[in-house]
Amino acid sequence: MKRLLVLLGLSVTLSCAQGKQPITGETEFQKEMNAKFKDASTSPLKDKDRKTFKGLDFFTFDSSYVVMATLKRTPNEQPFKMKTTTDRLPEYVKYGEVRFELKGTAYELNIYQNxxxxxxxxxxxxxxxxxxxxxxxxxxxxxxxxxxGRIPNGDTIQIDFNTAYNPYCVYNEKYSCPIVPRDNYLALKVEAGVKSFDKH
Structure with a gap:
């Protein structure tokens, strides 16, 4: 009887271990994102999507998408209400402009503070x-x-497009997500970071 209980306990343990999916990811960022999405306490996924979640779809890490940018402060900017996917209007201010080269072309984007x-x-x-x-x-x-990003000590800032992620409203419409300003358009394919999400 004792041996039977031990075998049953071992069987349950093995079953649980086999059912538990390991956290996948090529980089630390990818692993952290997948862990967050898998955890019910931090995941933006709907329950039905989280239960079948095996990992986000990422582009392969590419070091050419890690760039050093010049940060030009714009201290006289006025706060504004940023449009979102809902009626919510959070207050942002343009902190500055980041200028960098990507794939041999110069670009400029606005960077903000909430x-x-x-x-x-x-x-x-x-x-x-x-x-x-x-x-x-x-x-x-x-x-x-x-x-x-984080405010740097000097006038340069690293931008890693491999850490680009989707707004949470992509995964669940209950979230209110800032709408990307049209001024922040890059005229190239940024094949880095998180890809689109296939809903079940």
């Missing part, structure tokens, strides 16, 4: 870089993607 986050611990130096590119509507979400 004024509502400034008083939250850990977000005092948070920067928000939304952008559009020529993969939108094909390989990536049609509304563009986001990159997060």
């Amino acid at each position: 004024l509502e986050l400034l008083d939250e611990d850990g977000y005092e130096d948070y920067l928000f870089l939304p952008f559009l590119d020529d993969t939108n509507g094909e390989k990536t979400y049609g509304g563009g993607r986001y990159i997060e």
Whole structure:
């Protein structure tokens, strides 16, 4: 009887271990994203999508999409209400302009601060870089993607397009997501970061 209980316990343990999917990802960013999406307490996915979730679809990491940009501050900008996918209008301010070369061409994007986050611990130096590119509507979400950053000590900032991610409203319409300003369009295919999401 004792041996039977041990065997049953071993069987249950093996069954649970086999049913538990490992966290996948080529880079630390990809692993962190997949872990967040798999965890019910942090995932933006609907329950039905999370239960079958095996990992986000990423472009293969490409170091050519990691660029050093010049950050030009624009300290006299006025706060504005950024449009979102809902009626919510969060307050942002243009923090500056980032200028960089990508695939041999010079580009410029506006980078923002969310004024509502400034008083939250850990977000005092948070920067928000939304952008559009020529993969939108094909390989990536049609509304563009986001990159997060931190205020640098000097006038240069690293932008890693491999960390570009989708707005949460892509996965669940209950989220209210900032709409990428048209000024932040890159006239090339940024084949880096998270791809579009196939809903079940």
